[in-house]
Amino acid sequence: MPKPLIKGSLATALLVTLLAACQPDMPAEVRSGLVYCSEGSPESFNPQLVTSGTTIDATSRQLFDRLLDINAQNGEFKPALATHWERREDGLSYTFFLRPNVQFHHTDYFTPTRPLTSEDVRFSFERVMHSQHPFHNVSGGEYPYFQTVDWANRVVRIATPTDDQVVFYLRQRDSSFLSNLATDFAVIHSAEYAEQLLQQNQRQRLDSQPIGTGPFKFREYRKDVFIRYYRHNNYWGEPSQLEQLVFDIEPNNAKRMARLLTHECDIIAYPRMAELELISKRADVKVQQQTSMNVGFWAFNTSRAPFDNSKVRRALSMAINRDAILQAVYFDQAEAATSLLPPTSWGHNPTLLPVQYDPGQARTLLAEAGYPYGFNMTIWAMPIQRLYNPNATRMAEMMQADLARIGVRASIVTLEWNAFRRQLRQGDHDTVLLGWNADNTDPDNFFRPLLSCNGVESGTNRALWCDPAFDALLAQALLTDDQAIRRSYYWAAQQYLTEHLPLLPLAHAKRFQAVNQRVEGVGINPYGGIDLSTAFIRSDEDTP
Amino acid sequence: MIWHYLIRRLFLLSFVFFALTCFAFSLGHLFPGDPLVNFSGISQPDDELMPVLVQQYRLDDGYLQQYIAFLQRILQGDWGLSLASQQPVLHELKLVFPATLELVAYALLISFVLGVPLGLLAAIKANHWSGRAISTIALLGYSLPIFWWALLMIMLFSIGLGWFPTSGRISVLYEIPAVTGFMLPDILLSGQTYWQAALQDAIRHLWLPAFVLATYPTTVMIRFTRDAMLNVWQQSYIKTARAKGLSRSQVLYRHGLRNAMLPVMRQLGLQFSTLVTLAMISELIFSWPGIGLWLLDSINQRNYPAIQGGLLVISSLVILVNILMDVLHTLFNPLARKQANG
Numbered sequence: 001m002p003k004p005l006i007k008g009s010l011a012t013a014l015l016v017t018l019l020a021a022c023q024p025d026m027p028a029e030v031r032s033g034l035v036y037c038s039e040g041s042p043e044s045f046n047p048q049l050v051t052s053g054t055t056i057d058a059t060s061r062q063l064f065d066r067l068l069d070i071n072a073q074n075g076e077f078k079p080a081l082a083t084h085w086e087r088r089e090d091g092l093s094y095t096f097f098l099r100p101n102v103q104f105h106h107t108d109y110f111t112p113t114r115p116l117t118s119e120d121v122r123f124s125f126e127r128v129m130h131s132q133h134p135f136h137n138v139s140g141g142e143y144p145y146f147q148t149v150d151w152a153n154r155v156v157r158i159a160t161p162t163d164d165q166v167v168f169y170l171r172q173r174d175s176s177f178l179s180n181l182a183t184d185f186a187v188i189h190s191a192e193y194a195e196q197l198l199q200q201n202q203r204q205r206l207d208s209q210p211i212g213t214g215p216f217k218f219r220e221y222r223k224d225v226f227i228r229y230y231r232h233n234n235y236w237g238e239p240s241q242l243e244q245l246v247f248d249i250e251p252n253n254a255k256r257m258a259r260l261l262t263h264e265c266d267i268i269a270y271p272r273m274a275e276l277e278l279i280s281k282r283a284d285v286k287v288q289q290q291t292s293m294n295v296g297f298w299a300f301n302t303s304r305a306p307f308d309n310s311k312v313r314r315a316l317s318m319a320i321n322r323d324a325i326l327q328a329v330y331f332d333q334a335e336a337a338t339s340l341l342p343p344t345s346w347g348h349n350p351t352l353l354p355v356q357y358d359p360g361q362a363r364t365l366l367a368e369a370g371y372p373y374g375f376n377m378t379i380w381a382m383p384i385q386r387l388y389n390p391n392a393t394r395m396a397e398m399m400q401a402d403l404a405r406i407g408v409r410a411s412i413v414t415l416e417w418n419a420f421r422r423q424l425r426q427g428d429h430d431t432v433l434l435g436w437n438a439d440n441t442d443p444d445n446f447f448r449p450l451l452s453c454n455g456v457e458s459g460t461n462r463a464l465w466c467d468p469a470f471d472a473l474l475a476q477a478l479l480t481d482d483q484a485i486r487r488s489y490y491w492a493a494q495q496y497l498t499e500h501l502p503l504l505p506l507a508h509a510k511r512f513q514a515v516n517q518r519v520e521g522v523g524i525n526p527y528g529g530i531d532l533s534t535a536f537i538r539s540d541e542d543t544p
Numbered sequence: 545m546i547w548h549y550l551i552r553r554l555f556l557l558s559f560v561f562f563a564l565t566c567f568a569f570s571l572g573h574l575f576p577g578d579p580l581v582n583f584s585g586i587s588q589p590d591d592e593l594m595p596v597l598v599q600q601y602r603l604d605d606g607y608l609q610q611y612i613a614f615l616q617r618i619l620q621g622d623w624g625l626s627l628a629s630q631q632p633v634l635h636e637l638k639l640v641f642p643a644t645l646e647l648v649a650y651a652l653l654i655s656f657v658l659g660v661p662l663g664l665l666a667a668i669k670a671n672h673w674s675g676r677a678i679s680t681i682a683l684l685g686y687s688l689p690i691f692w693w694a695l696l697m698i699m700l701f702s703i704g705l706g707w708f709p710t711s712g713r714i715s716v717l718y719e720i721p722a723v724t725g726f727m728l729p730d731i732l733l734s735g736q737t738y739w740q741a742a743l744q745d746a747i748r749h750l751w752l753p754a755f756v757l758a759t760y761p762t763t764v765m766i767r768f769t770r771d772a773m774l775n776v777w778q779q780s781y782i783k784t785a786r787a788k789g790l791s792r793s794q795v796l797y798r799h800g801l802r803n804a805m806l807p808v809m810r811q812l813g814l815q816f817s818t819l820v821t822l823a824m825i826s827e828l829i830f831s832w833p834g835i836g837l838w839l840l841d842s843i844n845q846r847n848y849p850a851i852q853g854g855l856l857v858i859s860s861l862v863i864l865v866n867i868l869m870d871v872l873h874t875l876f877n878p879l880a881r882k883q884a885n886g
Contacts, residue, residue, distance in 0.1 A: 027737065027738035027741050030715065030717040030718060030738065030741070033717040035715075035716055035717060140588075219719070220719075222639070222833070223628060223629040223631075224837075224838075224841050225833045226716045228716070228719060244717055246716040246717055248712075248716050250711070250831060255710070255711065255831060258698065258702065258703060258710050258711075259709075259710055259711060261703050262702050262703060262706060262709055262710050263706075264709050264710065264711060264712075264715070416844045416845045416846070418628070418845065419845060419846055
């Protein structure tokens with residue numbers, strides 16, 4: 001009697017296995033959905049509030065639109081919500097003409113009654129610039145990107161003469177103004193939705209249950225698990241072919257790779273460079289590559305001794321074996337950085353040389369600075385992998401060994417990403433490994449957030465470096481539209497940085513993503529977040 | 545009477561709960577940071593809210609009053625907000641806890657279906673090669689580190705053969721609203737046109753983590769069923785039953801199995817905390833959105849209200865199951881019943 005029982009249960013188990021193993025015919029809602037496996041949870045659903053690439057990838061291009069966009073091919077501006085725009089002679093005002101009949105998202109928490117008007121544009125920017133605006137202090141009242149470009153002081157007033165015209169009045173000429181409007185942060189919200197939330201006393205929902213005009217609309221979000229978007233059927237542009245877009249959140253590299261191989265993910269963010277070669281051999285996966293506008297760097301907390309001493313900073317920089325890092329961390333998929341600006345930028349100064357690797361000279365410099373026996377310090381390594389720094393912990397370990405050779409005892413600090421950023425803001429670090437991804441083509445986008453005095457306040461300047469002479473160079477570069485003159489200022493600024501080294505630029509990485517062979521139309525945007533609205537899934541060879 | 549025993553258990557239970565809540569409460573003070581933030585989970589309480597919360601949490605009074613206020617909040621379902629998401633902790637627990645229960649339940653089901661018959665076979669054929677083989681495999685399974693075993697299974701069945709997905713409860717493209725929190729009933733309740741496909745997909749997702757998690761309890765089940773059965777088989781009442789002329793299978797089911805299952809049940813209660821620990825590891829490896837994964841994320845994010853709530857729920861579960869198994873054991877076992885009364 002026991003024997004048939006055992007056989008029975010084994011057979012049942014086998015049957016269930018086989019049944020479960022058969023790929024079921026997938027329903028349409030599922031077949032035309034795309035799963036993008038991302039590396040972390042977004043901090044917010046409002047790009048105005050953040051600078052982190054994870055959040056921008058998840059929100060900006062999928063949910064929202066900007067007044068204008070950048071053409072990824074040639075770096076020129078192209079119309080988005082504004083069909084065209086005019087600049088007054090003196091450069092002190094810009095008038096934007098809005099696209100007619102642009103519809104906001106219709107969701108289970110909001111039903112729009114009117115298309116986009118100039119009121120929405122004004123609301124979106126006034127929230128950022130007026131501290132007494134009813135929404136300004138919602139979700140913390142910090143707008144890091146706008147703070148670094150000093151938006152509130154540069155834009156005097158926003159006027160809405162008609163429903164389809166918006167005028168921005170500037171305090172002074174600002175050649176980076178249009179570039180700033182084209183960044184992933186300058187998104188347009190619905191003023192009508194905001195009004196509704198104000199009446200319901202639920203203002204914070206504007207940033208957690210977003211309403212935009214973008215190609216997808218928000219459906220649901222579970223922190224650390226997934227984000228679900230549906231297609232916005234009344235999108236003003238070409239509607240996406242994807243019915244659903246899901247961000248599957250998985251911080252672990254190896255697991256994201258495994259899910260790509262099992263086809264649970266259609267696209268994975270930040271594949272490990274060590275595995276790129278391996279997976280590019282597979283027939284079901286393709287690897288896409290593009291040079292991107294980014295830089296990975298090592299920032300010194302210049303508000304603390306001994307890092308306020310430029311000799312110490314130079315000594316530490318000379319102690320680092322950069323070639324070894326490029327090989328072990330970037331797998332030679334990056335260029336050694338000589339400047340903060342990548343070589344693809346028009347402002348790049350080609351006369352600069354990288355800091356030499358010379359431990360002997362580094363020791364001498366340290367002794368001159370008064371630290372013949374070295375000191376103790378911390379290296380903060382960011383816990384997530386970004387393009388510009390695919391493995392900060394590994395990098396920190398290598399640096400630790402390099403620094404030990406000149407007598408500097410470094411310990412590595414790493415925390416969960418949000419906690420990490422919080423503590424960086426408080427300036428708890430000695431040095432930190434971070435990086436920056438360009439939001440637009442303007443060189444200003446590198447210098448001002450990362451190293452200006454404004455950047456210290458808004459928390460993007462992790463070197464906490466505030467040098468009036470350097471800020472003056474940046475300010476002068478913005479007063480003209482003549483690219484040759486601007487370039488000369490940026491060359492001078494880069495020269496200045498090479499002398500003072502508030503941070504050590506390490507590498508400019510190429511951007512990769514691994515994509516299932518069936519997925520087409522994913523463009524990598526060199527200036528910021530990913531845009532998944534043009535992606536689609538080829539169904540012809542869909543035979544498992 | 546049996547009531548005395550039950551009341552004694554009830555006393556034990558309430559004492560353990562008292563100690564547990566004391567511990568959870570003290571965590572609010574022991575964690576770094578402001579106890580107000582640790583209890584409420586409001587990351588930046590504004591000036592208006594602050595005095596209200598201090599008053600409500602009685603933070604200006606002694607620890608005893610604070611503890612009573614804490615207990616009241618727990619009972620009223622105000623478990624604070626998660627620091628990471630600013631959602632109520634209890635709401636998040638309602639989403640993740642059923643996922644864990646579901647995984648553990650299916651793993652236990654598998655271990656019953658496989659473990660008991662295999663254990664019986666190993667006992668009956670104790671000296672045959674098949675019995676020895678089962679015992680050997682059981683010992684091997686008992687000693688396997690689960691994280692290694694899980695990765696091996698993923699390598700083989702997911703990446704190698706492509707039979708099963710590696711993560712989650714269901715493909716993220718299926719939108720299944722959480723009603724009960726249990727996936728399979730939720731699919732049936734969802735009213736989606738694709739519920740059949742979703743059900744199949746959910747089962748595909750369930751199979752691998754449940755099987756991996758079932759490995760340990762199955763081997764426990766095999767070993768204890770076998771030992772208990774061998775033990776029972778020696779008893780004189782079995783010989784008597786055989787002598788009465790009952791067939792081997794009749795004796796096995798009527799007299800053997802029931803008595804042999806008693807120690808197995810007791811073991812299961814004792815091993816439950818291990819099982820929960822293993823479930824947390826499995827959740828991590830299979831990205832199963834259960835309480836273990838949630839708790840680990842919370843620890844990483846220094847999310848103190850969530851850690852507090854998660855610990856409270858998991859330890860309550862373990863204690864409840866332990867005591868429940870003990871009570872069941874007593875109810876089914878005449879000898880223990882007698883001891884309990886004596």
